[in-house]
Amino acid sequence: MTSSATTRERILGAAEKLFARRGFDGASLRQLTAAAGVNLAAVNYHFGSKERLVEEVFRRRLDRLNTQRLAALDRAKAHGEASLEQVLDAFIRPALEIDGHGDGSLFVRVLARAFAEHDDSLRRFLSENYGHVMRRFATELARLLPHLSREELYWRIDLMTGALTHAMSGFGMIRRREGVGEAEHREETIAHLVRFAAAGLRAP
Template sequence: MPSPPGHQFSTKDRILGAAEELFAQHGFGGTSLRQVTSRADVNIAAVNYHFGSKENLVNEVFRRRMDEMSAARLALLKEAQQAHPCELEPILAAFVEPALALTQDRGSRAFVRVIARAYVEKHEGLRKFMSEQYGHVVREFAKAIADCVPGLSKEQRYWRLDFLAGALMYAMADFGLIKRPSGVSETEHRARAARELIRFSTAGFLADVAQADRLKAEK
């Protein structure tokens, strides 16, 4: 007899939570499905029923967090384009702030370490999944940046977006030289990190553009 819907959701959520914690601790290759079932207190049949394979489980761990973050990014992007047309800083804020907000949620902190694992392990299946599922988000931001900085080539836009994504990952991991001062809340510290990263990346996207425009005008 099938389990009631609420029980199914609870089982699936437990598996995803266990997998996220274990992937954060041991990586994708270092985590077995047996470890996941043990942590989630389910049998292997439950994992197969909900996910079908370990690769699908990895993908779904990402989908659980990325769907919400991507929706937040696109909503903020739309607001920025309507309220501040052709202004670069609000566009970049729409990209940065939802990602840093993940680090404020205690339940999402393991996911930040999972993202770092994905960078280190170069999981090709996951890379393909992320490109297929969330590549449109990056393309929307690239188009918005093109409207703000038309002097950048397409290649330059994507290079600089890639650098921003790397810097954002570093900020999310909070592994840098600047530690949260005593007396400053975690929320305030993250807000400062967001402001500094947005200003830094704004300057990066604008680098050389004014000079290139001036040289074109002189010709």
């Protein structure tokens, strides 16, 4: 990794931590430069503005996550129509493996800020760049669940996504048992979430 790329990554990592702790408005560029060990010129060089920096914090995680989700869905459908459990696994598994850039639970708090702070420009960015992924999954779920109206389906998808976000945050009652590895615990979490979501989606 080049020095420029390292600096960019350091700024993004520091920004994610600050945004999770202080929110987007509460985190100043002065605090960011101090945390990242860079000057303001470096932030402007790599991102141009604070708004663009916020977007890139999301892009760093969500590009990879949603590429993996769509690839998993394509694999599930490669030999015919996918089952409900396969579609759910394609949606849930990549999210619980989001730790490719460090603490995934930290990013969940940043994501929660995006909706809690009612930032319309950020919501628009997320919708324009990643809304197609959710629409693809919604289409698959609608095919598998013809007994649900569109409104009812979207209610259930929202609740499923909330359960997934809660699991990603690490704030729940379930903790990794002593002697159980991280990968084994993640597989157990995925299995429970898929069963839970499938039952909720199939309900009359």
